[in-house]
Every structure is written in structure tokens, then in C-alpha cells.
Amino acid sequence: MTLNNHTKKALESLKSSPLKTTKQRVDIIKILFSDGNNHFTAENVHNKIENLGLNISLATVYNCLNQLTENNIIKSVKTSCNKIYFDTNTxxxxxxxxxxxxxxxxxxxxxxxxxxxxxxxxxxxxxxxxxxxxxxx
Amino acid sequence: MTLNNHTKKALESLKSSPLKTTKQRVDIIKILFSDGNNHFTAENVHNKIENLGLNISLATVYNCLNQLTENNIIKSVKTSCNKIYFDTNTxxxxxxxxxxxxxxxxxxxxxxxxxxxxxxxxxxxxxxxxxxxxxxx
DNA sequence: ATCGTAAATTAGAATTATTCTAATTTAGTA
DNA sequence: TACTAAATTAGAATAATTCTAATTTACGAT
CATH class of the missing domain: 3.30.1490 (Dna Ligase; domain 1)
Structure with a gap:
């Protein structure tokens, strides 16, 4: 599984951020950035995790997405449908x-x-x- | 208690809408339009109701605000703080x-x-x- | 390599804003 | 005045997200 450039860059950003490089964060970044689509809800991400047979709790997905956002690795977008979307386009x-x-x-x-x-x-x-x-x- | 023009107009709009003219709707319209402020959450409105010694359930406040919105008597605005604001400026x-x-x-x-x-x-x-x-x- | 510690993860409870439910009451027409 | 559809109500339900507190892990210091 070769990683695309977006994923590599995001993983580097994670490494140079104050966040620890945990397996869960790496997995979530891979999911976010390897997809053509840029916009995910926490649930979207959690579903992909389950489909891949991975096991990351929804709470961790939320924590992770929020911390990636705080560290400018992704962005969040509030929409009129009352869900937070996370956006890989920063x-x-x-x-x-x-x-x-x-x-x-x-x-x-x-x-x-x-x-x-x-x-x-x-x-x-x-x-x-x-x-x-x-x-x- | 004389009503300002905004309130009078809104009450006329209510009358000419398909909505019934109930005491609760009239009270809520008075609260919305007599204030200088234009923007209210359902809770803001419910608090004002309680402070005035009126008794309208929160469910009715939500129903009413939603129906006033559907009938173009007020507008709703979704904000990035995940609350719906109701706006008397249509x-x-x-x-x-x-x-x-x-x-x-x-x-x-x-x-x-x-x-x-x-x-x-x-x-x-x-x-x-x-x-x-x-x-x- | 191992230890120690702060950070991260987790399951499940809690929270927040809003909507739904089903029983009761009311507005407005006949 | 009675009838009926609409409105109101309290409280339960829902949906998205955050919090809690116990457990586990990353990673710098030893």
C-alpha cells in the first residue's frame, strides 16, 4: 500500500505537531487523505474504519478529528444540516x-x-x- | 401596551397565513418583534416568556418558531455554534x-x-x- | 532496553438542541 | 353552540457531540 502525497504530507504534519503519533491517528489520516473525497463527518470516518475491519471508538474518532483540526492538519466546516464536516483541504x-x-x-x-x-x-x-x-x- | 409597527405587521401576516391565531403565537410574535434585537434562539424566547410570567411550553415555542419561519413571518439562521437563531428580518x-x-x-x-x-x-x-x-x- | 509519566484511547454515560408522541385543549367555521 | 382539524402540552426520544474515569500507550529520560 503506497501512500499518496497528501497522506504523506499529513503524516509529516502530524509528526511535527505536538500530537503523539498513535496507530489510531495514523489510520484516520490514511483514511481521510487517501480518498478522492475531501469531506467527512465523524460518522463517515467511523464507518470506513469498521468496513476496513479496524477498531477505533467513535470517541477517539471525534477526539482525533478535533485535534487534527486544532493543529491545522484538516479543517472543519459547519453546515446547515447541523453536522460538522471535516475537510482535508486546509x-x-x-x-x-x-x-x-x-x-x-x-x-x-x-x-x-x-x-x-x-x-x-x-x-x-x-x-x-x-x-x-x-x-x- | 401599544404595539410597534413591526409587531402589527407580523400579527397581520399571521392572520393572513393559514396558521390559527392562538394566544401563544400572538405572545411569541409580540416578544420577537417588540424587542430591538432581531435574533433569538428558541431558548431565548422561552426565557422571555417565563420572565413575563407567561406559560408556554418549550415544544410550543419550537413549533411556533418553525411555523412562523415556514410562513415567512420570520427567518431562521444556522450558525457555527450549532444553534438555530430566528431572525425577524425577513x-x-x-x-x-x-x-x-x-x-x-x-x-x-x-x-x-x-x-x-x-x-x-x-x-x-x-x-x-x-x-x-x-x-x- | 526499560521506566515513568503525560497523553491518548475507550466504553458508555451525559449533554445539548431539537423533534416526536399521544393525550388534551382550542380556534374558528358550520 | 357544536364540531373538527389544528394547536398545545409534558415528557420521551433522537441525533450529534462531548465528557468521565479507568485503562493503555508513546516516547523522552534513565
Whole structure:
């Protein structure tokens, strides 16, 4: 089983992060990054684990995904369907969200542009802009 | 207790909707529209009800808010804090979301502009665009 | 190599927001 | 005023996620 570049990079990021390199984290990273798809819920990941005959508890899946997120190895996306999706694309980007199929599709930053932004309220500062383009079928 | 225009309009909308004009719905509309604030969770509304000495069950608050939303008397907004906020502003608009205080602030449509949008994936159609400008303090 | 310790994993309980259920009450029409 | 579909209610159920506390593991120091 040769690892693709995304997986290798993510495993290196894990190694250089403060997180310990546990079997579970390595397995989860392999699952996340070896797939063509970028977007996973914790349950998606847990299902893949079970299908592969691996044994990682759902709590660990959640812990792991949250810590990978905190360490910028993956990103999380909150959608209007009230589930957290984890995204292997850590670059700044936006999303299509198809309401019928509950699927996310990346929109690269260069393909969407905001030309006017309101004044930021006093005492606050800009953190990030999230654009979700909702689709129907 | 004289009602402001927003409240009067919302009560008229209720009357002309298919929904029955119940005491609970009228009370909830009064609470939503008489306040300067536009954004409420179901719990916010339920707390106000209790503080006013009224007695409306949380289930009714949820039912009512959902039905007012379905009938375009209010709108609902999903935020990254995993709670549904109900918004008395039914015009097309966007939001600031302050992560520290979990507060929403309206951004009027005219104050934000998208000048470039990616091609909509085949077989799907555009439903809506949601822009959230996340703030920190 | 082994030890010690902080970190990670685990199963299952807890939590949070919301929806559902089924019995009772009510609005508004006939 | 009675009838009936709709609304309300308390409390149970659900779904996604987090917490708890006991056990196990990674990995730097010995």
C-alpha cells in the first residue's frame, strides 16, 4: 500500500505537531487523505474504519478529528444540516452545499470574489468569511 | 401596551397565513418583534416568556418558531455554534457572527457584494448564498 | 532496553438542541 | 353552540457531540 502525497504530507504534519503519533491517528489520516473525497463527518470516518475491519471508538474518532483540526492538519466546516464536516483541504476556500444530498463541494478562493464588505463593528475584528452557496437538484 | 409597527405587521401576516391565531403565537410574535434585537434562539424566547410570567411550553415555542419561519413571518439562521437563531428580518441579507459572544448582526444586502461566482455544478441549481463574516473581539 | 509519566484511547454515560408522541385543549367555521 | 382539524402540552426520544474515569500507550529520560 503506497501512500499518496497528501497522506504523506499529513503524516509529516502530524509528526511535527505536538500530537503523539498513535496507530489510531495514523489510520484516520490514511483514511481521510487517501480518498478522492475531501469531506467527512465523524460518522463517515467511523464507518470506513469498521468496513476496513479496524477498531477505533467513535470517541477517539471525534477526539482525533478535533485535534487534527486544532493543529491545522484538516479543517472543519459547519453546515446547515447541523453536522460538522471535516475537510482535508486546509487552504482558504468556500463551499457549495447541496441541500438534497447533503454534500459539500469546494469552491476555490480564486473562483469567488467579494467586492464590497461592510464596516466591521467597533471593537471587533475580522476573523474569517464563510460563503456557502446552497444548491438544490 | 401599544404595539410597534413591526409587531402589527407580523400579527397581520399571521392572520393572513393559514396558521390559527392562538394566544401563544400572538405572545411569541409580540416578544420577537417588540424587542430591538432581531435574533433569538428558541431558548431565548422561552426565557422571555417565563420572565413575563407567561406559560408556554418549550415544544410550543419550537413549533411556533418553525411555523412562523415556514410562513415567512420570520427567518431562521444556522450558525457555527450549532444553534438555530430566528431572525425577524425577513429580507435577503447576511450576517456578522461574533464568535466570542455568539451574537449575530445583520449585514444588509446592499452592503456586501459578490462580484464573481463559480459555475454551478451540472444538474444543480442555485438556491441561496449565505455569507457569514466571523468576528472576534 | 526499560521506566515513568503525560497523553491518548475507550466504553458508555451525559449533554445539548431539537423533534416526536399521544393525550388534551382550542380556534374558528358550520 | 357544536364540531373538527389544528394547536398545545409534558415528557420521551433522537441525533450529534462531548465528557468521565479507568485503562493503555508513546516516547523522552534513565
Amino acid at each position: 487552504t482558504s476556500h468556500h463551499h457549495f452545499f447541496c441541500k438534497n444530498s447533503s454534500t459539500l463541494i469546494d469552491i476555490e478562493s480564486k473562483n469567488i470574489k467579494i467586492s464590497k464588505l461592510p464596516k466591521i463593528p467597533n471593537g471587533k475584528k475580522l476573523d474569517s468569511i464563510e460563503i456557502v452557496v446552497n444548491l438544490t437538484e | 429580507t435577503s441579507h447576511h450576517h456578522f457572527f461574533c464568535k466570542n459572544s455568539s451574537t449575530l448582526i445583520d449585514i444588509e444586502s446592499k452592503n456586501i457584494k459578490i462580484s464573481k461566482l463559480p459555475k454551478i455544478p451540472n444538474g444543480k441549481k442555485l438556491d441561496s448564498i449565505e455569507i457569514v463574516v466571523n468576528l472576534t473581539e
